[in-house]
Amino acid sequence: MFNRIGFYTLLLLALFATSMNVAATEEVNVYSYRQPFLVQPLFDKFTEQTGIKVQVVFAKKGMAERLAREGEYSPADILLTTDISRLIELHDMGLLQPASSPELSEAIPAQFKASDNTWYGLTTRVRNIYSAKRLGKIDFNYEDLADEKWRGKVCTRSGKHPYNVALVAAMIAEHGEAKTLTWLQQLKANLARKPQGSDRAQVQAIHQQLCDVSLGNSYYFGNMLKDAKQKVWADAVYINFPNQNNRGAHVNISGMAMAKYAPNKANALALMNFLVSEPAQHMYAETNMEYPVRPGVQPSKLVASWGEFKADDLPLEALAAHRKSALKLLDKAKFDL
Incomplete structure (x- = not known):
């Protein structure tokens, strides 16, 4: 009797631990230079569609230094920056890893992404x-x-x-x-x-x-x-x-990259795919007064009123x-x- 009770107890504990681990992976951690009001609506929509919770750390500076300090124990999955220079800084310090998918390949023109797939543009200005x-x-x-x-x-x-x-x-x-x-x-x-x-x-x-x-x-x-x-x-x-x-x-870009030691790689890639989707690109452009990086997505009416340009x-x-x-x-x- 004891052995049977002990067995089922252990089984329940194992199932509980497994469910807890699955639940723990249903999140993605973002380090962002972009202001909260610009990106939070996108994260909320992503969570609504996928159930994956987005944890965000907003910063004005020091992202590269923080990542280097945290090393392999960093919780960061996705990095959002406000320009190409900061992406290159992260790249040159070895703080990024390649990320690729059919969605990213289709959405981002070659001009606005790294040839080694370590960073991608999200909007242009x-x-x-x-x-x-x-x-x-x-x-x-x-x-x-x-x-x-x-x-x-x-x-x-x-x-x-x-x-x-x-x-x-x-x-x-x-x-x-x-x-x-x-x-x-x-x-x-x-x-x-x-x-x-x-x-x-x-x-x-x-x-x-x-x-x-x-x-x-x-x-x-x-x-x-x-x-x-x-x-x-x-x-x-x-x-x-x-x-x-x-x-x-x-033109410059706001951009994104996957952190070198991303603990939630699958969820991170799901968020990257979402951010280059047509609905997300439209939301981003409307909120940020920037130009969508994805071809075919129109800028906001206000931005479009400034005229077309080469x-x-x-x-x-x-x-x-x-x-x-x-x-x-x-x-x-x-x-x-």
Whole structure:
């Protein structure tokens, strides 16, 4: 009798432990640079459809350092970043692993993913040139920012911010290091003030007539237009898509990758597949004021109202190849000093 009771007790405990292990795997852990209000609706929809709970750690900086510190004990499955530079940092530090599926292959153009499948773009954004409305719309090239006619009239955030580092890397890919250094030096000479603030702060500076033109990502324009306080800044500028008569406007991405030691790989891949699906891409674009990376998915009506544009077709891996050189040139030009 005792043996039979003991056997069934052990059996129940084993089944309970198994069910607990299954339940424990029904989650996916995300480290995200993206703000909660931008991605939480997507995670909620994913959980609703799959039953997989999304645990999120939001951060402004230090993701790579945290992952390196945690090592193989890191709980992170998926990493969400705000630009290509941060993805490349994670890649170069050996903190990613390849992830592939038919869904990812179909949804993401080759330009916006790593050749080794370690990272993928989720949305794209343009590095626009904003101009004061009193000047009218201007047919700009990035190269024009170095023209003497803009002496003392250009505003920008730090040259070493990842958004500007990516642009400098694109300039190196197009013109080589020597010409890009000259461009940086001449652009620095045209600055109205020392590089500072955010992309939005540059539009505010144009509104305050501290400068006439500035660099800024496209999605900030949409967010300012929807902000009661900042709309007056956005109303003071035109959003211009540069280099439309040649290679096209520089584009960057928000992106995702699977962490090297992801403990929930199957659930992580399921979330990645979901994020590139048509419904999720539409939700992402509507919320973030960005362009869907998946072909055929339309941007929001507000973003579409800015008009169609030609984008540079430079593979983002080429930006990765020139990232370190871009940082060296920024130092050489003493751009932020």
